[in-house]
Amino acid sequence: MATAEQIKSLLQSHYKNDNDRFSSIALQMAAHEARKGNMAIAQEIKSLVEKSRTGAFKIIKLNRDVSDLVLVFHPEIRLNELILSEDVRKKLERIILEYKERDKIQKFGLHNRRKVLLSGPPGTGKTITASTIAGELKLPLYVIMMDKLMTKYMGETAAKLRDVFNMMNSNRGVYLFDEFDAIGAERARDNEVGEMRRVLNAFLQFIEQDSSDSVILGATNNIKILDSALFRRFDDIITYTFPNPQQIEELIRLKLSRFLGNYQLNKIVAAAKGLSHAEITNACNDALKETILADKKTVVQSLLIQMLKDRKVNYM
Numbered sequence: 275m276a277t278a279e280q281i282k283s284l285l286q287s288h289y290k291n292d293n294d295r296f297s298s299i300a301l302q303m304a305a306h307e308a309r310k311g312n313m314a315i316a317q318e319i320k321s322l323v324e325k326s327r328t329g330a331f332k333i334i335k336l337n338r339d340v341s342d343l344v345l346v347f348h349p350e351i352r353l354n355e356l357i358l359s360e361d362v363r364k365k366l367e368r369i370i371l372e373y374k375e376r377d378k379i380q381k382f383g384l385h386n387r388r389k390v391l392l393s394g395p396p397g398t399g400k401t402i403t404a405s406t407i408a409g410e411l412k413l414p415l416y417v418i419m420m421d422k423l424m425t426k427y428m429g430e431t432a433a434k435l436r437d438v439f440n441m442m443n444s445n446r447g448v449y450l451f452d453e454f455d456a457i458g459a460e461r462a463r464d465n466e467v468g469e470m471r472r473v474l475n476a477f478l479q480f481i482e483q484d485s486s487d488s489v490i491l492g493a494t495n496n497i498k499i500l501d502s503a504l505f506r507r508f509d510d511i512i513t514y515t516f517p518n519p520q521q522i523e524e525l526i527r528l529k530l531s532r533f534l535g536n537y538q539l540n541k542i543v544a545a546a547k548g549l550s551h552a553e554i555t556n557a558c559n560d561a562l563k564e565t566i567l568a569d570k571k572t573v574v575q576s577l578l579i580q581m582l583k584d585r586k587v588n589y590m
């Protein structure tokens with residue numbers, strides 16, 4: 275039989291939605307049984323844990339109050355699949371490390387950074403960063419639909435926001451307030467001014483009070499319009515930019531992988547300059563599709579340049 279201590283820890287981790295700890299206690303129990311010679315039960319516990327890790331049991335209960343405002347994802351993407359500046363990568367690694375080691379930090383009265391604002395132009399990797407943090411931490415990603423909050427719940431936005439923040443305690447995860455400008459703007463259109471103020475003030479209050487184990491991310495394309503009171507509530511602000519020549523090259527290598535041809539880099543970089551990561555990714559995918567459909571083995575330079583130029587037209 276498991277020890278009372280193990281059962282207690284198991285229950286605690288269950289109620290805190292801490293799957294990692296739950297699994298590690300279950301494995302300790304399996305080892306305990308194995309030591310006593312109960313091999314069959316040890317094996318059974320181990321295979322249950324394995325199964326849960328492959329996602330066979332992933333069931334998430336969404337509080338009914340917020341089920342139409344929050345989308346749930348289980349991303350598996352990792353940090354090395356993103357092309358980032360050294361500075362941004364270091365900051366993301368720090369968030370991930372501090373989260374994994376939060377017990378160690380908290381013993382000294384410190385807190386891991388887990389309230390983070392992501393800022394930068396569209397298509398530079400803010401949303402995918404949220405997926406990556408969730409993927410690295412093996413947490414679900416909850417995306418809060420800000421526009422729906424403002425339109426559907428006009429008049430009760432603050433109450434809805436409270437439901438979302440309550441959920442952070444019961445469902446540990448990464449919470450992304452995407453397109454944050456929707457509520458964070460200092461000035462709004464006239465008919466929305468009052469409501470925007472209310473929801474912004476509510477947000478400021480909730481994020482300050484929050485002491486959950488969840489990661490809270492806000493993403494914005496336009497940091498300039500955000501209310502300055504917001505910045506103080508975040509532990510960190512991460513700034514995304516368009517890729518530099520070296521990052522353009524890395525991105526194209528990553529996306530074309532085994533279809534990569536021999537290119538004159540300066541020409542490729544010139545064609546891609548001024549495009550976001552997302553646009554370059556799209557151009558690579560366009561070139562890949564054409565190459566695959568023509569039964570060719572590599573993406574030729576002229577095709578890639580053409581696809582990059584086609585993407586650029588959108589910006590002219």
Ligand SMILES: Nc1ncnc2c1ncn2[C@@H]1O[C@H](COP(=O)(O)OP(=O)(O)O)[C@@H](O)[C@H]1O
Nearest residue numbers: 355356357396397398399400401402551552555
């Ligand atoms: N830094 C990046 N590294 C690799 N791929 C990227 C990066 N930024 C964007 N992408 C690609 O473009 C897509 C859209 O990016 P997204 O994260 O939605 O941009 P944003 O939220 O900043 O507008 C991503 O799903 C990914 O395929």
Ligand SMILES: [Mg+2]
Nearest residue numbers: 400401452493
């Ligand atoms: Mg986005």
